[in-house]
Amino acid sequence: MAQHIAVLRGWHPALAMAELAALLPSHNPIISESNRFAKLEGELTPSEAFETLSVSSGCQAILLNGFIHNWQNDESILLEKVENYLQNNQREGKMAVVPLRIEGKLSQFSSSQIAGKIGGIMSRIGWQIDLSNPANRFSITIDGSSSQIACGWMVGDESGSEGVAHRKATQRPFFKPVSLSPRLALLAVNLAAGPIGNGPVIDAMTGTGGFIIEAAATNRQALGIDLNSQMVEGANQNLNWLLKQQNITQSSAKIVRGDATNIAASIDKSWIGQVKGFVLDPPYGRNSQGSLEHDELLTKTLTSAHQVASNEASLVLIVPINSMPAQINSALDNKSQVDLLHGDWHSLQQLMKSSGWQIKNRWIEHVHGSLSRLVIHAKYVLLN
Ligand SMILES: C[S@@+](CC[C@H](N)C(=O)[O-])C[C@H]1O[C@@H](n2cnc3c(N)ncnc32)[C@H](O)[C@@H]1O
The missing domain is CATH 3.30.2130.30 (VC0802-like)
Structure with missing residues (x-):
């Protein structure tokens, strides 16, 4: 072979x-x-x-x-x-x-x-x-x-200079410190949604639209949702900028105002049960919106994602953690403890499980001296 x-x-x-x-x-x-x-x-x-x-x-x-x-x-x-x-x-x-x-x-x-x-x-x-x-x-x-x-x-590419690796979120018209790096955003979209043409991908807390911009650039069906209308306006500016910059004349990617805890209300009915990928970078610290506590917001969002997901769907959840040594050559082993900035690992694990998302793998991405990110890949499982 x-x-x-x-x-x-x-x-x-x-x-x-x-x-x-x-x-x-x-x-x-x-x-x-x-x-x-x-x-x-x-x-x-x-x-x-x-x-x-x-x-x-x-x-x-x-x-x-x-x-x-x-x-x-x-x-x-x-x-x-x-x-x-x-x-x-x-x-x-x-x-x-x-x-x-x-x-x-x-x-x-x-x-x-x-x-x-x-x-x-x-x-x-x-x-x-x-x-x-x-x-x-x-x-x-x-x-x-x-x-x-x-x-x-x-x-x-022999020079290593092409592709997403050298693009920066700061180049876009609407930038906020919460914006994820394009290379992590694109990777998460691919990890969650699988092969191109596989089916729609949703970012229910889209902020400046980082994930949806990458999904649009790679010709995926995608929807970004945010509760904050300023974010929705800014993310749409970013999306239009990207489409113009890359000469993309036909894209089905959209960003709308809506609530992550009720994704079904924001999507076309034909998407229900068909969504193949979810990417989620929930709010933390002073960027939090709405009145729900962190864990409650996450549980309700994961449950609402599960309600519209295909039974082959994947989800990538990115959460901030206290800095850990860089580990770029392997996933974390099952027993490794992580120190979440908000809440604790045990509760996060439980809430993912109870909302129908089975954790497959976790990786650490170093951000700076006091901050790392935990990238969690989970698969849809049926709930009893
Ligand atoms: C950490 S930011 C996302 C940043 C994004 N990944 C980026 O690249 O810009 C989290 C976003 O979640 C939004 N948010 C908070 N609660 C929400 C809810 N219930 N429904 C939808 N969006 C919500 C906030 O307005 C904020 O824009």
Whole structure:
């Protein structure tokens, strides 16, 4: 069976891995010995790989039919594998070799020398090299921290400068300190809603519209709701700005005034039982609106989400916690304690369970010295 290698961005490989599994469930992504390389199974065309990369937050590139080599100062073995690969995966048009170093260094390894030698193999096969405008890019992606090298025909971005990673919430017309970073917002939308075209996604407490902007940019059916009309107006400004900036002429994304504790009242009747993803970044501290206490607001919101959810739905809930050491290469284990800024972990766990959301995984995202975020991924379960 064909195997491909996805190269994950460095800001949070564990979240990137979860996002990839949500976007490409039928390719059964699994992490390799390197935290930055995921293996994908099954047929994947260049255009399918490109589509995935163009909506993903955490995935930088896909090496089609690629392989991973465990570097043991064995240049000749690596070059032999590369030559075999090129012979078995021939392509038309001009070629370039793209070395990409994602973490650390390898001993006795010079990427420019190896790239030159691979260029030599390509010339011997009879291919023409064109570094400025190649039709095909063969990547050697080097993860020095695990001594792994991934090789293959590359779809994606070698500079790391494209995509959501470099956009900032402050660039939008309506910004508030509560605005989530675009890369986390996009990742959460993908993690919650799954493959593009899967079904609608709802952000019931949309604030400046961070999640809905990302959902609109990736052509999802999406609805943002907020109780505060100023937020609704500002989030709509942000949404219109994004659509104009990205030349999107047709979008079904909308932001309306409404109450998260009664989502059914804000949505089209045809969405009831069909919503595939929920993203939720509830208010905290002085940004709180309305009269409900934190836990009561959350319980009622999760219950109202459950009432309109498809039975395959997922939910991503992001809550602030007291700072924890960065942990970007794995999810938290089940027993790890977290110190929520509002309420305690045990009650949050209970209230999610009683509203029909079963926790699948949790990750920590570092914000600054005194603040981290807990990203919780939960699945819909039937309530008795
Ligand atoms: C932390 S902010 C969300 C920030 C958002 N993720 C962003 O990127 O801008 C929480 C939002 O929840 C809204 N809110 C509070 N209670 C609500 C309710 N019952 N229904 C809908 N929105 C509510 C607040 O007005 C606030 O805008």
